[in-house]
Amino acid sequence: xxxxxxxxxxxxxxxxxxxxxxxxxxxxxxxxxxxxxxxxxxxxxxxxxxxxxxxxxxxxxxxxxxxxxxxxxxxxxxxxxxxxxxxxxxxxxxxxxxxxxxxxxxxxxxxxxxxxxxxxxxxxxxxxxxxxxxxxxxxxxxxxxxxxxxxxxxxxxxxxxxxxxxxxxxxxxxxxxxxxxxxxxxxxxxxxxxxxxxxxxxxxxxxxxxxxxxxxxxxxxxxxxxxxxxxxxxxxxxxxxxxxxxxxxxxxxxxxxxxxxxxxxxxxxxxxxxxxxxxxxxxxxxxxxxxxxxxxxxxxxxxxxxxxxxxxxxxxxxxxxxxxxxxxxxxxxxxxxxxxxxxxxxxxxxxxxxxxxxxxxxxxxxxxxxxxxxxxxxxxxxxxxxxxxxxxxxxxxxxxxxxxxxxxxxxxxxxxxxxxxxxxxxxxxxxxxxxxxxxxxxxxxxxxxxxxxxxxxxxxxxxxxxxxxxxxxxxxxxxxxxxxxxxxxxxxxxxxxxxxxxxxxxxx
Numbered sequence: 001x002x003x004x005x006x007x008x009x010x011x012x013x014x015x016x017x018x019x020x021x022x023x024x025x026x027x028x029x030x031x032x033x034x035x036x037x038x039x040x041x042x043x044x045x046x047x048x049x050x051x052x053x054x055x056x057x058x059x060x061x062x063x064x065x066x067x068x069x070x071x072x073x074x075x076x077x078x079x080x081x082x083x084x085x086x087x088x089x090x091x092x093x094x095x096x097x098x099x100x101x102x103x104x105x106x107x108x109x110x111x112x113x114x115x116x117x118x119x120x121x122x123x124x125x126x127x128x129x130x131x132x133x134x135x136x137x138x139x140x141x142x143x144x145x146x147x148x149x150x151x152x153x154x155x156x157x158x159x160x161x162x163x164x165x166x167x168x169x170x171x172x173x174x175x176x177x178x179x180x181x182x183x184x185x186x187x188x189x190x191x192x193x194x195x196x197x198x199x200x201x202x203x204x205x206x207x208x209x210x211x212x213x214x215x216x217x218x219x220x221x222x223x224x225x226x227x228x229x230x231x232x233x234x235x236x237x238x239x240x241x242x243x244x245x246x247x248x249x250x251x252x253x254x255x256x257x258x259x260x261x262x263x264x265x266x267x268x269x270x271x272x273x274x275x276x277x278x279x280x281x282x283x284x285x286x287x288x289x290x291x292x293x294x295x296x297x298x299x300x301x302x303x304x305x306x307x308x309x310x311x312x313x314x315x316x317x318x319x320x321x322x323x324x325x326x327x328x329x330x331x332x333x334x335x336x337x338x339x340x341x342x343x344x345x346x347x348x349x350x351x352x353x354x355x356x357x358x359x360x361x362x363x364x365x366x367x368x369x370x371x372x373x374x375x376x377x378x379x380x381x382x383x384x385x386x387x388x389x390x391x392x393x394x395x396x397x398x399x400x401x402x403x404x405x406x407x408x409x410x411x412x413x414x415x416x417x418x419x420x421x422x423x424x425x426x427x428x429x430x431x432x433x434x435x436x437x438x439x440x441x442x443x444x445x446x447x448x449x450x451x452x453x454x455x456x457x458x459x460x461x462x463x464x465x466x467x468x469x470x471x472x473x474x475x476x477x478x479x480x481x482x483x484x485x486x487x488x489x490x491x492x493x494x495x496x497x498x499x500x501x502x503x504x505x506x507x508x
Contacts, residue, residue: 035116052102056289058457075296087492097494131199138192153430157183216281238373249366253324272360300335318399428467
């Protein structure tokens, strides 16, 4: 597959304005900047972590929200279009065009670093940064694939479109953008990941949590191989990320609550601190999305969903509502939200009151990695080990200190299925769930993951991977259903990118 740079040498421009940017090269790249010392490589890679993420794009596409009616503020068309599973090209920071731009800019940074390291003869002191660059390149392609492609399956990946996999810097203007297949995209990610992972060295960084350190890199590998349906590989890398005792690497919500007390504004600061051992990788996102949804509850995480399906739903055999959410669950019956993702303001001019909203995003953490492992163990039929991981996760969230058996877990979720509880939903993955035990244990994992990933958008990826059919209500209109093989599960390619030669996703 021919490789093409999608946006040119934007890494040379330093800080750029993402809103309204043309995501394609319209001038010859400026090749005058030389990255010719280890220090320059190190500094360059700091800009390899994109500031636009999928969190705001994905959340309103899931079953975590409902239409509360026109008497409530609806927010921007960005939220509405996501709720209706449409493309989002308007000029907002969170647009698909800016996600595409930001991710390919990060990939461009990685490629420049790799080229510079090679030009310097790949000295030993630069090997950790070569590893980081490869992880950055793999991760950003993975992010793009999760947004703009269908869910990966070995049985269909060679039939579905991928995204252009960029491994080299483009020196001239080029308008040919071959997406290749999803199988080719995943092959590129796996190659970069496996090459980069052994090179990672935490000693290279003053604060490892701001970089692809060992835990973050292994957690990424665990997630990638889980999505690639290589269960044993996923378990192997999750084991490395979590170590012999995962408990200290899980969020201690009680300790956070005790520390911040009634000062809820301190919640996200303490939660997302690099001193928190649960945070494997920390990245900032420029987004007004969180601020907007708190004041625009038309499409919200309503009590009807919260009490039956997510944070306030029956917590499996571990008992009722998980108590850690009580201090940080704010809002009202139309729109409940977690304070751990509360937006923060970064002022450009405090006197003038100008600046922008941002939040701290944690792509990889101990809790979610534990659930990656639990899911992989279920698929590998290590049911009791999966039950132990699920129990560990619930205990960290305030459930009773007990490891529940596979029978106790499956009994609860069987009752939920039989009662038609929305805690469980029919699963239609491309891979085979071989029996009832495996299916019910996956229901338990997905329930926990839905709670764990609330508001960070990752529920959308589970909906895609497991072929979960969801329905969005429309007040004064007909409900909409996202069917199992609905083409809208792959978000449309931004219009400007299509105009530049990138093939659009099928609509049928």
